[in-house]
Amino acid sequence: MRCRLGRVLPLAALLLTPTVGLTEDHWKLGPDVGISKGSFRLNLTGYVQGDFRYFSDWEVNETEAGSLRHDETELRRLRVGLDVAWGRLILQAQADPHEDGRSVLKDAYAELRFGKAFRLRGGHFKVPVSPEFLTSAARTDFVERTMLASELGPGRDLGVMIHGEVQRLQYQLGVFDGDGWSHTSRAETTAAARLVVTPVKGLTLGASASVGDVSADPAVSGATLTPRGLKGLSPTGYEFFVPHFVDGRRLRVDLEAAFSRGPVSLKAEGLRVREQRRGQSSTLTDMPDVQGDGWAVSAWWLLRGEKKRQVGALEIGARYESLRFDDVGDDTGFAGFGNRARNIKPASLDAAAAGFSFWLTRWGRIMGNLVVERYGEPLLAPEPGRQGNYVTLLGRVQLHLP
Numbered sequence: 483m484r485c486r487l488g489r490v491l492p493l494a495a496l497l498l499t500p501t502v503g504l505t506e507d508h509w510k511l512g513p514d515v516g517i518s519k520g521s522f523r524l525n526l527t528g529y530v531q532g533d534f535r536y537f538s539d540w541e542v543n544e545t546e547a548g549s550l551r552h553d554e555t556e557l558r559r560l561r562v563g564l565d566v567a568w569g570r571l572i573l574q575a576q577a578d579p580h581e582d583g584r585s586v587l588k589d590a591y592a593e594l595r596f597g598k599a600f601r602l603r604g605g606h607f608k609v610p611v612s613p614e615f616l617t618s619a620a621r622t623d624f625v626e627r628t629m630l631a632s633e634l635g636p637g638r639d640l641g642v643m644i645h646g647e648v649q650r651l652q653y654q655l656g657v658f659d660g661d662g663w664s665h666t667s668r669a670e671t672t673a674a675a676r677l678v679v680t681p682v683k684g685l686t687l688g689a690s691a692s693v694g695d696v697s698a699d700p701a702v703s704g705a706t707l708t709p710r711g712l713k714g715l716s717p718t719g720y721e722f723f724v725p726h727f728v729d730g731r732r733l734r735v736d737l738e739a740a741f742s743r744g745p746v747s748l749k750a751e752g753l754r755v756r757e758q759r760r761g762q763s764s765t766l767t768d769m770p771d772v773q774g775d776g777w778a779v780s781a782w783w784l785l786r787g788e789k790k791r792q793v794g795a796l797e798i799g800a801r802y803e804s805l806r807f808d809d810v811g812d813d814t815g816f817a818g819f820g821n822r823a824r825n826i827k828p829a830s831l832d833a834a835a836a837g838f839s840f841w842l843t844r845w846g847r848i849m850g851n852l853v854v855e856r857y858g859e860p861l862l863a864p865e866p867g868r869q870g871n872y873v874t875l876l877g878r879v880q881l882h883l884p
Contacts, residue, residue, distance in 0.1 A: 527563040529620045529882030538873040570595050599646045609636035610654035610676040611690040613738050625851045625876040626717045629805040630753040630776025637662025652678040667710040669694035669732050688738040698729030712774045718874045722862045723807045723829040730758025745784035752777040770811025778803035795841040806830040830858030851876040
């Protein structure tokens with residue numbers, strides 16, 4: 483379900499309404515909506531994002547484009563949620579009634595907080611791998627997340643997790659019913675862990691991983707068997723690597739680093755995913771694992787304002803990222819594109835982006851990105867056989883409850 487940006491203007495008017503306190507117990511309207519009394523607090527949360535995109539110098543036939551987004555404008559997200567705190571107990575829920583064909587429920591969990599060092603969470607929430615994935619879509623630096631987070635990272639799933647902070651160390655450790663991908667590619671029981679250390683002020687270093695099995699039992703869509711392996715989408719939504727038939731272990735390993743001082747912030751991340759293909763050849767023999775590798779580096783400079791989410795704050799930034807798929811075996815024959823190919827034809831995409839983020843108010847901002855994509859294999863590009871860059875302009879208007 484998509485709609486024009488003009489249809490979200492009534493909601494924008496609500497979010498821009500000044501705060502009005504109704505009682506001493508703090509019912510509030512406008513950007514801050516909630517109630518609090520003693521150790522009890524209840525807040526409404528949410529945000530809305532309207533996106534714009536313009537494909538500068540390339541056109542793609544819809545039958546060739548796959549999942550490429552064609553709309554010039556669309557209502558991208560409409561998140562509504564509830565945040566309740568009562569002593570040590572935290573309850574959080576978030577949904578997106580705008581979602582079409584995907585799960586409306588995003589987060590729904592309860593958490594007991596026994597101090598900063600130990601917290602216990604249970605419910606439906608994000609599997610703790612990749613800082614880019616764990617960052618809310620309302621707080622990302624660019625319009626689109628990095629390819630490594632979108633295509634290699636996990637998703638949300640039912641699980642139990644302990645987490646906390648001990649001096650300069652943060653940890654997350656959980657067991658989940660799956661790794662949160664769609665029903666056609668979701669792994670079975672998955673364990674995940676993440677550690678982040680702050681050796682000096684302004685610098686964080688971390689690592690995270692997850693492991694789970696992907697069943698060989700294929701999902702059925704009509705009479706068609708659907709492979710459950712990795713797939714590759716560009717930042718603009720073009721599928722350049724098709725999923726393969728997999729069976730066995732799916733392992734993720736992620737490394738992260740971030741640095742900030744004054745108006746400058748730097749980030750770097752790398753993520754590798756490997757999937758087994760036991761008995762997936764046409765003769766039911768094992769085939770080499772499928773492997774996806776992604777990395778990204780970015781830099782931002784706060785030109786105006788002392789910090790983000792401050793009225794008038796203006797940031798500019800740049801990002802370079804790469805995503806590559808291949809098998810891990812020796813190439814002993816013809817390399818193909820098919821989802822049962824023994825020797826997989828390597829597929830890669832490099833993308834550079836430059837952008838800005840301007841906070842009109844404390845609860846609203848506008849963003850703009852210029853994205854340049856280059857495909858390693860021209861036959862897998864949006865215009866098969868064409869070499870060169872593909873340029874896209876992306877924009878976003880975002881309004882949210884603080």
